[in-house]
Amino acid sequence: MSKHTAELSHRSFLTPSDAEKKTLHLEITFDEPVAYLPGDSIAIDVENSEAHVEKWLKKFDRNPHETVLNKRSKEELPLFSYLKKHVNLQSIQEGDLSRARPLMPRFYSIASSNSVYPNQMHLLVTLDEFVNDEGEKLMGVGSHYLYKEIGLGDKIGLKIYPNEHFRLPDPHLPLIMIGPGTGLAPFKAFLEERIYQNASGKSWLLFGERSRKSHFYYEEFLTNLEKTGQLDLSLAFSRDGDQKVYVQDRLKENKQKLFHYLEEGAIIYICGDAKMMARGVNETLEKLYGEKNGVGADEAQDWLRRLKAEGRLKLDVY
Ligand SMILES: Cc1cc2nc3c(=O)[nH]c(=O)nc-3n(C[C@H](O)[C@H](O)[C@H](O)COP(=O)(O)OP(=O)(O)OC[C@H]3O[C@@H](n4cnc5c(N)ncnc54)[C@H](O)[C@@H]3O)c2cc1C
Ligand SMILES: NC(=O)c1ccc[n+]([C@@H]2O[C@H](COP(=O)([O-])OP(=O)(O)OC[C@H]3O[C@@H](n4cnc5c(N)ncnc54)[C@H](OP(=O)(O)O)[C@@H]3O)[C@@H](O)[C@H]2O)c1
Known part of the structure; x- marks a missing residue:
């Protein structure tokens, strides 16, 4: 597993605007050639949507600027950044920060060959949209992050996960x-x-x-x-x-x-x-x-x- 920072360089829909299920083609560009093989996946450091964080702060009447300790990294940071980058908001629905579970990275299969795109990776991402118990139409954290939170040119933190059990065979084999x-x-x-x-x-x-x-x-x-x-x-x-x-x-x-x-x-x-x-x-x-x-x-x-x-x-x- 190797850690990288790269840039979102392209994002387009593979589905028409009226499609019920929407799917994106994404391109991520690295400053230098990056090593990966067909079959590998990446784990992207996603963030919660600003709107959700603000909704939580309002609901529990908390100050976004108050300082909190991230127990995992031992760093102190403003509550807003902590909630946006580090917390699974589902775990603190009752407002109790001591119950906060970490926001986990989201995995995506690499949809490009490194031989053809040495500085790039392509992703095929279907947006996970669902309706919650209150009837609100929501989008999964990773889906929303890749669709709306980050803009073209923004940096993405990711880890490449080699997938040794999912490799191409010898070129002569079907x-x-x-x-x-x-x-x-x-x-x-x-x-x-x-x-x-x-x-x-x-x-x-x-x-x-x-x-x-x-x-x-x-x-x-x-x-x-x-x-x-x-x-x-x-x-x-x-x-x-x-x-x-x-x-x-x-x-x-x-x-x-x-x-x-x-x-x-x-x-x-x-x-x-x-x-x-x-x-x-x-x-x-x-x-x-x-x-x-x-x-x-x-x-x-x-x-x-x-x-x-x-x-x-x-x-x-x-
Ligand atoms: C090895 C691997 C490879 C993968 N490759 C791909 C790929 O190439 N392309 C791809 O699109 N996906 C891929 N996935 C799936 C991807 O990692 C994510 O699981 C997917 O994008 C959904 O994540 P999300 O963060 O958008 O949704 P999440 O936020 O994780 O939500 C998932 C589900 O949880 C429930 N949920 C979440 N929040 C709430 C809430 N507030 N209220 C009620 N219910 C809620 C909903 O049912 C929702 O559908 C892969 C996964 C793995 C493990
Ligand atoms: N859909 C999302 O929003 C979303 C987003 C990210 C990840 N995921 C999860 O990731 C996985 C893959 O989702 P995806 O969106 O790539 O595609 P998918 O939901 O697996 O759908 C792809 C195709 O597979 C069909 N399918 C449904 N049941 C099947 C079965 N028993 N056998 C064979 N094919 C079947 C679907 O048909 P029908 O649907 O017409 O039955 C559809 O044509 C699923 O676990 C899904 O829950 C879903």
């Missing part, structure tokens, strides 16, 4: 990348790196999101790769039809291709939602293996466990 939603992020980095390497191995990406019109992130990049024969692309836009389709449905439709890739030594990568998607994809892989080989669930689960143990099924899920 890849199966399953990454719906923000799970696409590391695969943009993977594909950029494979092109840079002039890799001979085939690449198959299974991407899913809500709708083609609003959520086909990096459409031009991906469809160009498909046109030039550098990428097999399977898309699952869950809300475009009468029935939901997910990436695992595309796996089912392409089961012959799946086993053909695996026979050629492919590595399967899964990135994105841990709770539903990764479980659904794992179950589908087991089911397809069971059907192909006429074996039961136990044997199919053993096969998946073996794939994982051999480093041929790699997960980066959250």
Whole structure:
């Protein structure tokens, strides 16, 4: 893990303004080339929104300039800065500062290849918007920080977290990348790196999101790769039809291709939602293996466990 300060150099929406779920493409620029590999993540030092801090100070009638001790760093600082930069505001909803939990950094997968962008990192960030118990429409701390709190040219504190279990294989080996939603992020980095390497191995990406019109992130990049024969692309836009389709449905439709890739030594990568998607994809892989080989669930689960143990099924899920 290495610590850095960098500048927010670009921020644009990948989704149209009327999209229910909004997603940003961000570029962070470093003064010098920075070392990272496809698959790595960063943890960003986020801050609470000014409006939330002010709301808390007003609610509990506290002076923003009073000095408080940050027990973790042992530094004394004005209450306003302490609340903005260091405290999880959810932990002090009753106003008791002694219960303050630290504001944790937020993790994001790096969505660019260092070989192509030596001084930069790209991020694919979906804004986490929700309605609280009082019916207020709110945004997650990290989402708000990256969308509104920091401006272009502002500095960002971050740590790079190497992800040794989520690395590209030898360039001649085929890849199966399953990454719906923000799970696409590391695969943009993977594909950029494979092109840079002039890799001979085939690449198959299974991407899913809500709708083609609003959520086909990096459409031009991906469809160009498909046109030039550098990428097999399977898309699952869950809300475009009468029935939901997910990436695992595309796996089912392409089961012959799946086993053909695996026979050629492919590595399967899964990135994105841990709770539903990764479980659904794992179950589908087991089911397809069971059907192909006429074996039961136990044997199919053993096969998946073996794939994982051999480093041929790699997960980066959250
Ligand atoms: C390894 C890893 C890689 C990741 N990569 C990416 C990526 O590439 N792109 C990406 O977009 N995300 C990624 N994430 C997810 C990301 O780290 C954040 O979890 C995500 O951006 C949401 O964080 P947030 O701070 O905006 O929301 P938070 O503030 O953490 O809120 C999360 C949830 O908590 C609840 N909540 C928060 N505050 C309140 C409140 N005041 N009242 C009621 N409920 C509340 C809500 O349900 C909300 O949806 C990754 C996570 C991990 C672990
Ligand atoms: N959404 C946010 O605001 C947000 C922001 C940051 C992080 N997160 C968290 O990060 C993770 C990824 O979120 P994300 O926004 O990248 O995408 P996501 O919520 O995982 O959605 C991406 C696509 O996956 C589909 N999907 C839903 N259930 C699925 C399943 N069981 N199997 C396969 N695909 C399924 C979705 O379809 P449908 O939605 O149409 O069912 C959508 O088409 C989740 O844990 C999420 O909670 C969410």
